[in-house]
Amino acid sequence: MRAWAGQQAVGGAVVVVLVVGGLWWAVSQPTPPPECGASLASLKDTLVRAIREEAQRRDTTHSHLPLIYVITPTYARPEQIPELTRLGQTLMGVPRVHWVVAEDAHVSNMRVVTYLKHTGLPHTYLLTPMPEEYRNQTMQPKGVANRNGGLAWVRARATEGVVFFADDDNAYDLRLFEEMRYTSRVSMWPVGLIIGSGVSTPVLRNGRFVGWYDAWIGGRTFPVDMAGFARPDALMPFKPGHEEDGFLRSLGISQSDIEFKAAECTQIYVWHTQTKKNYPYSRQILSPKFDGTNLRVLQRDIMLQPG
């Protein structure tokens, strides 16, 4: 692909012209004052994205793109399928993705298996139960066995690609996946809706790393949320609160290796949303008075109290 970008001052405005294989894009915006580093950075991001999108439009197999392995821990509860539906439909908008769904269970959950088939996404379903010794702790290492199981699967098969841990309940902007796709060591970006601080992010001044912003620093070298980074691969410890930090430190990376994404951490593309907890529903749907009705079908799709 032939691409060229130029910038020229025209009558108080900066006109940025981009040529992609014969296609012309023109973006104009007022001349930025010198301190507008973030808006210049986001303009650059827009242009880079336009070039990539044009390349993708021409190659419908997307085979030239690095593969993104999305590893999702999940477990059975009434809101499980709704959460996976939101995430699955997001991933349908991501080219070259493989979804590794690792369930905290000993037996296959047919609701999940059936839903994954329905998405048509390249996927793998794994059973990765939390070891019993952690199950009784007050602070449980949620999703750790799942993520390690997913990583082991990826490592045994992948020769290239990027790994991202996507909890089943967060909200993801499609732009996040394009940001992480070109990661060499580790990429980081802000995560919104973090309890206590509203956002968790590396802090940059004039594009340079100066520290971390998070509700809980806790002596961690990398005080980041699970949804706040992507990279090739490694293992994480069963230590609640220290999973992300332990994972990143085991890679031997330093702060200078971090690639800051999302327009130099000025955009939020992932949100730590939390769905209200629903408890299993009463069994009144099983009453014989509903025999022969559609409720006999619907009862399979909701989680009922144990009988």
Ligand code: UGA
């Ligand atoms: C926060 C962080 O954002 C998570 O990345 C971190 O794993 C988690 O804390 C933690 O406590 O370790 P939070 O929203 O509190 O997330 O946790 P959940 O969304 O309830 O669980 C994180 C992931 O683990 C989810 O994908 C969930 O489906 C899965 N999970 C949770 C299990 O597989 N088993 C469980 O028993 C609980």
Ligand code: MN
């Ligand atoms: Mn969550």
